[in-house]
Amino acid sequence: VAGQGVLRIGELSRRSGVSPELLRAWERRYHLLRPTRSSGGLRLYSLEDLERVRAMQQHLASGLAAAEAAVLATQAEGGPADALRGAEESRDELASALAAFDEPRTNALLDTLLASRTLDWVLSSVVLPYLHELGRRWQRGEASIAQEHFATGVLRGRLLGLARDWSRGLGPRVVLACPPGEQHDLGLIAFGLALHSRGWRIIYLGADTPIDSVIEAAEAFAPTSVVISAVNAEAFGRISRELRALARGGNVYLGGGGAHDLDDIGAVVLGGDPIEEADRLTALVNENPR
Amino acid sequence: VAGQGVLRIGELSRRSGVSPELLRAWERRYHLLRPTRSSGGLRLYSLEDLERVRAMQQHLASGLAAAEAAVLATQAEGGPADALRGAEESRDELASALAAFDEPRTNALLDTLLASRTLDWVLSSVVLPYLHELGRRWQRGEASIAQEHFATGVLRGRLLGLARDWSRGLGPRVVLACPPGEQHDLGLIAFGLALHSRGWRIIYLGADTPIDSVIEAAEAFAPTSVVISAVNAEAFGRISRELRALARGGNVYLGGGGAHDLDDIGAVVLGGDPIEEADRLTALVNENPR
Amino acid sequence: VAGQGVLRIGELSRRSGVSPELLRAWERRYHLLRPTRSSGGLRLYSLEDLERVRAMQQHLASGLAAAEAAVLATQAEGGPADALRGAEESRDELASALAAFDEPRTNALLDTLLASRTLDWVLSSVVLPYLHELGRRWQRGEASIAQEHFATGVLRGRLLGLARDWSRGLGPRVVLACPPGEQHDLGLIAFGLALHSRGWRIIYLGADTPIDSVIEAAEAFAPTSVVISAVNAEAFGRISRELRALARGGNVYLGGGGAHDLDDIGAVVLGGDPIEEADRLTALVNENPR
DNA sequence: ATAGGTTTTGTCAAGCTTTTGTACAT
């Protein structure tokens, strides 16, 4: 979230070691800072502003002149250079921002990416690979649980923000849910976003959903498809009987790392990554509309 | 754990080390404290109030000025401040950034808005009202033409960026175009974006499109609807014959400020703002799919 | 990742150990360096320039004469000659994707190209040749108008996406516009992108701009140059008087297919393709900064 | 390499306003 202005110019000066006069000159001449103003007209700076001043000082120390240093300092946060960055770099930066528990930086990065790329691309090239990598590291004990929680929380917030109004529209309806006991819903959200951008209307039930709720939603909305996703294969086993009943009533798909063929269920397994499978499901419906 | 009023001002002063006069000043000036009153009118503070005073002192000690320290101290407990800026403020800021020909600031603002709000909201509450206001100011001669061109260019770039791959998906297809001579396509782009987020597939022909092209596209794609938009009412008149032919072949809609009923055309007028009309068109198709 | 000019001559001298006078001499005599200029006329060097100076020093140390050393140093980076490979195929693929009104495929292709090639290359070897070919086919009646509109729209969206924040930076400012009645702005956008990657700051007014707006923008921004572009030669004729006035006030250039010498205008014609002319303009400003 | 002119940039000053802790009168 955008940093609030809480520092007056004196404090910013004290913390950065740059005189107030000079700070004002930098603002006037290079637009290095854009403080908000108090009702009385005092400049109010945020902590991001402090970072920018520090960046400016770094560049000055490295020998650049003020004008050039200022441009670099303002660009650093998300300039055009970022826009064309490749997938791998972006992934690394996302990882480093989240590892540092730096939510503002994460959000800024996602902002730039989403501004210049498709949501599909951001999901399939950056966010989902990052999540896979995080999962692997966690299994090997290299990532802390706190870290995983933080990263998951920040990303869920962003993705759900993009998911606003995804139940609205014209396309076929789909119900999305994780079975009881399954907490990993990020892949499912990504899948929902990919489907929505392909025209689907999403009824999202989320993590750890009792199977009865899914059945109820399926009756209420008469969706074209129902997708259940779990990382944990057993989560499917525990509800196999209800799944079978559900599949008799309509198209049921199983996704996520734990998806596999269950005997006699009559559900289709979506084994690939969410974006691919969104394409596949869309193609299926296109060929065989019901 | 609702804090009961149990501390009088003298006791609060002793425990916090802040003089009674100053405590009253903080209450009056920053609403830091909201004590209840005894029957005799004495201020009664709770332990939460004491906490708040301590927080205030912390912030002061860290160098903040009183006004800002108070805001932080009151904010700490009551959830996160409403990071959501109002529509009007955003509009003003957009206007000021564009008036100053400040492209980076415009982009930064749009980034923040899009990150925290729906595209629908940003369009209908900020971008479109701004464009209307700009149009009015231009008519009254208050806005320069250069400004209008610049603003239009920047906004078109951003909106087209969001329009990426909007021809893909499952929903009904719609052809969008401005008639010959009509250059104002931003409203049409906004309309296209709103439709796309409701599931439609967009075939966008853009400003100043010969009516023959529209007919050609309509034949090639067999869209559910064709929407022609113009600010200038005469632009429709000049092509009334072709419009009539087009309307015989399928659903034709007229939008934009210049849209009005043309005799015997058989085209429906979309008179409202793009977002509303996107809802309407979607509802129409939902009720009467073809 | 085009190298931005951020080093002034003093810093370049310090980092390379070559005196400013000598650096200027090398630039004048051998065109070893092509710095952009700040609005005040200061030379701005990129990190690539530093590399070139170092290469020059290497060659000098190995005994070559200055002139030869400079040739080698400039050539070194002018990468492998396989630059032409793939251009034709890419062009064909672009043409076929756009002919099929297939926006996603177009975008995917451009993504791949931009990821593996420079923007300059993609513009001059693929996009601009495609546009020329499309224009020719359209003149011969082989391409439908709808197709041209669609293709133009998709490409404009992509190019404007790359143009984000192109008004920011350090280099000289340039105002870009098409005269009244002229709708073809893609070449101008490509030109702007090429200039921006060479350090220029772009003030983009776009298609169909009243000449008064251009004058206004020229007064407001005091740009180093103003470039007016039109495919249609008559578009220039209609505004010859204003162009003459504008040219008295500063450097005016005419570009696009319709550019030609107008008597006594005092404007320079940019006859070549946008990328070449971006090089030329940059060189001109270098030699004669004002 | 030098001379003569311009740009850049940190600093300072003058005159005025806002903020804020404390004091005092009712």
Add this chain to the structure above:
DNA sequence: ATGTACAAAAGCTTGACAAAACCTAT
């Protein structure tokens, strides 16, 4: 307890200045 007053501290804007760094041309 309340309300008003006050003065020191901190800010704001405008304008100017001088040293350092650059520019062109000879």
